[in-house]
Amino acid sequence: MAWTLSQLVEATNGVLTGELLGEDPIRFDSVSTDTRTLKSGALYAALKGANFDGHAFIAEAVKQGAVAVLISEPVETIVPSVLVEDTRIALGEFAAWHRQKMQLKALIGVTGSNGKTTTKALLANILAKQAQVLATAGNLNNDYGLPRTLLELTSSDDYAVIEMGANHHREIHYLTKIARPDVAVITLAAGAHLEGFGSLDGVIETKGEIMDGLKPGGTIVLNTDSPGFEVWCAKAKRLDLKVFSFGESEQANVRLAAFQQNHDRIHFTLRLTCLDGAERSVQTSMPMLGFHNAMNAAAAVAACLAVGLTWEQIQPGLEDFDGVAGRLQKSALPQGVLIDDTYNANPASVKAAIRTLAGLPGESVACLGAMAELGAESQSLHEDVARYAKEKGVASLLVFGVAAQSMPEAFGEGGEYFETQDALIARAIQLLEQNQVQNALVKGSRSTQMEKVSQAIVATVADRNDNG
The missing domain is CATH 3.40.1390.10 (MurE/MurF, N-terminal domain)
Structure with missing residues (x-):
């Protein structure tokens, strides 16, 4: 351009x-x-x-x-x-002007407390099998990054998949007014960035702001199982928007009806009610882990159906999608799997990762860094995650970061707090090499840099195994 x-x-x-x-x-x-x-x-x-x-x-x-x-x-x-x-506002105005000049088949906006980056990448992978696609790169999903992404649109692009993040009210309202989606997706509302939103109700309201910029007659894709679903449906009705849904609920247009996981893939069944009312049941699999990734897939399928794709066009992009770096990426261990989910963390995403870990055969250790931006409820939310890990059958919980100090007591036997990452790494390696556990999860907020833990465990355990 x-x-x-x-x-x-x-x-x-x-x-x-x-x-x-x-x-x-x-x-x-x-x-x-x-x-x-x-x-x-x-x-x-x-x-x-x-x-x-x-x-x-x-x-x-x-x-x-x-x-x-x-x-x-x-x-x-x-x-x-x-x-x-104001140069920030002017950058957004110029991006909005440019976006309107581009004759796209559809622009899909994606937001949510969890899953938005994976859903964005999955949508781009599916759509790229059919046409030329521009998608948000990395985490350029804020008031600086989104305009820069839109300014990369060219006349050759057929679709755009634009991620919208927020840590305070009205941020998504601003972003969606620039992007003007034809279809928008809300993956989930959960307890993330509570310091900026104040409460889960604040999160629900802010995620719903993505509808403010939808084109007249546009479609909002909603999670029937998420807090806020009814609130969002009511807003969609007020704005005269179409609602297309996904989830486990019987009412979902794309219903996740069955789910299985092994070391390498997830296998699931979707029951589709298409825009024309036709119904069908389809089975598919993906080289990923996690029930929530099956839900992300359901969200992506719903959005693709909303822009007019058929299941036959959608399926290839599902089945060869192997995820996003730092999000449930799997590495082989001598007796099991290490799950690297270190990109970021909030209570809901940590619980989803623990559920994935617990679904693997064998004993497991969760190596968790402290979660940030949780406000006054930080301690209770950390302890709730620890109790959840115990309930799911996680054998050992190793934690790092001041905000996580109370987690071992809530977890009980097998829970340990470490002042340094090196000490946590050494303990995790010991548990794996002694075969007390076979699988490991590593996760934490960005500030804890837990990717260093993943890298150290994989490098050490794999090296010793190769030389053993």
Whole structure:
């Protein structure tokens, strides 16, 4: 893509300042907010945050090849500038303008407390078998990342799958107004980011904001088993949106009717009620672990049916999807499996991972880092997870991080707290090498960096096994 500064001014109601270089209008072919990754020919958007000001890096951006800058305060620079009141808002306005210029078959928005990244990736994998797809990369799902993703849309793209995350009210409202989905998915409402939302009701309200930007007559895909389902249905009715559902409930349009798991794959049955009212039962499998991944698959199937795909078009992209890094990724151990689910953690996602661990044959150890952003309920929520692990039959619980200190007492025999990761790693390796446990789960919030635990266990146990 290539845009002119006049188009940027039109989209943002900005003011062009500085002298134009040469007689030809200035064009830019990308938008950057970071001089470290800026490519020559880009527009540099000088964003401001609580702890940074992108205006300080304008000279570096020009040195790296920026041909123009988007600013919210006057600056001296040799390249043209577009002056706006707020560069963050202007970036969103420009992305919204560009999105409306692209003639997509459908844009699917995805949000939820858990499962949104996996569902997004799964949707992209399914749709890519049929057409060209743009999907949110990594975790670019906020007010900076989502506009940058939309600005990557080209006239060759048929579909876009856009992830929307939030840690406070009105954030998804803002994002969905930019993206304007044709179909939106809410995977689940659960106790995540409670410091920002205040309560589960706050989470439900915020996830429901994705409907605010749905195009008239659009479809919202909802989880019949999630807290907030009825609240979301009522809002959809007020907004005159279609509801298409998934879950274990009899009323679900895509019903998860049966589920099995072994070391390598999940196998499940879906009962489909398609948009035309036709019903059928289908069986499929995926090279992944976890009941919740079968639910993520059901969500993806529902969204794909909503945009007009058939089961025959959907199935290939399900059956060869092997997950997202850091999310229930499996590694072989001498007698079992290590599950790396270290991308992040909240009470619901930890319980889902424990359920997956407990479904494997053999004894198991859960290596858990503390969960962040849980507010005043942090201790009770950590203890509840520990009791859940005991109820599910987990043999050992090894925890790290100050907020997790009370978990071993709630777990009982087999529960241990460690001041350092190294001590936790050593204990987990000991349990595995002595064959007291055969399977391991490693999970925690990003701040605990539990991926280091996974890497150390796999490297040590595998190496000793190979040399044993």
